[in-house]
Amino acid sequence: MRYLILFFIMTYWNLSFSQIKTLDIYIHHGQVLMYDSIAIDVTSFNNIDSFQAKHLNLKYSVGDSLLISIYNRDSSSHQLCIPYLNWFSDTIKTGDSLNSSLKLNQSGFFVLKDVIHNHNVLDGSIQVGYNNNKSFYWNIRSFSSVNSLNPYRPDYFTLNTHSKPDIVYDSSAVPVANVGDTVLIFIANTGLSYHSLHFHGFHSEILFSSKFSNHSGRLKDTFPIYPKQSLILRMVPDKTGIYPVHDHNLLAVTGGGIYPNGMFISMKINGQ
Numbered sequence: 001m002r003y004l005i006l007f008f009i010m011t012y013w014n015l016s017f018s019q020i021k022t023l024d025i026y027i028h029h030g031q032v033l034m035y036d037s038i039a040i041d042v043t044s045f046n047n048i049d050s051f052q053a054k055h056l057n058l059k060y061s062v063g064d065s066l067l068i069s070i071y072n073r074d075s076s077s078h079q080l081c082i083p084y085l086n087w088f089s090d091t092i093k094t095g096d097s098l099n100s101s102l103k104l105n106q107s108g109f110f111v112l113k114d115v116i117h118n119h120n121v122l123d124g125s126i127q128v129g130y131n132n133n134k135s136f137y138w139n140i141r142s143f144s145s146v147n148s149l150n151p152y153r154p155d156y157f158t159l160n161t162h163s164k165p166d167i168v169y170d171s172s173a174v175p176v177a178n179v180g181d182t183v184l185i186f187i188a189n190t191g192l193s194y195h196s197l198h199f200h201g202f203h204s205e206i207l208f209s210s211k212f213s214n215h216s217g218r219l220k221d222t223f224p225i226y227p228k229q230s231l232i233l234r235m236v237p238d239k240t241g242i243y244p245v246h247d248h249n250l251l252a253v254t255g256g257g258i259y260p261n262g263m264f265i266s267m268k269i270n271g272q
């Protein structure tokens with residue numbers, strides 16, 4: 001009897017918090033502007049039917065089911081995927097659309113990317129779980145203003161398509177917290193370069209690593225991240241102040257060859 005009651009409670013629990021959600025993704029071509037007005041051609045996928053010069057960041061709960069519709073308004077074919085979740089759409093030709101579905105059974109933070117194009121697309125991310133935390137999002141990536149893979153010579157490095165100094169206006173990215181807060185930082189490296197983010201002032205703990213599951217629990221101040229991979233970090237600041245975070249590869253702290261107009265962000269920690 002006890003187990004029967006538990007079964008009904010668990011079933012009710014699941015029905016209460018798991019939901020079927022529709023997700024429309026529109027693929028458009030356009031340009032993203034760097035801090036110095038250099039324009040770079042990209043394709044972006046977003047949930048608005050017009051070009052958005054930003055990365056799509058989706059948030060769901062564990063147990064949610066997605067009914068996905070993808071509309072290709074670009075002039076070339078695309079195929080979207082979330083490799084970590086082993087979800088791949090079919091190829092979507094120009095002007096075409098398709099439907100797919102995805103059940104989200106595990107928590108984490110995953111890169112949503114294009115199978116066919118890997119360097120001139122603003123790849124997105126999907127957060128599953130971790131919904132009741134003070135959270136910040138860094139979609140980090142490199143851009144090549146000549147838009148070529150052969151050779152690939154990135155010369156702009158951004159967080160959420162911004163770089164220093166513009167990044168200070170992105171409230172989803174700039175960590176502002178109080179001493180003693182638990183802060184989660186969701187990081188997706190959607191470019192083709194390797195990065196290694198160095199935190200000044202505080203150590204952070206790895207809660208999730210898409211590349212190395214055995215790195216969970218590591219408490220440190222520098223976090224290498226592979227291309228098309230993601231991390232969730234937990235930080236509990238113990239003192240007030242303004243503390244920088246930057247790529248330890250200083251090339252990535254440049255933009256158009258100018259330092260420090262690249263991957264550089266400051267955390268603001270206030271008193272309680």
Ligand SMILES: [Cu+2]
Nearest residue numbers: 198199200246
């Ligand atoms: Cu440093």
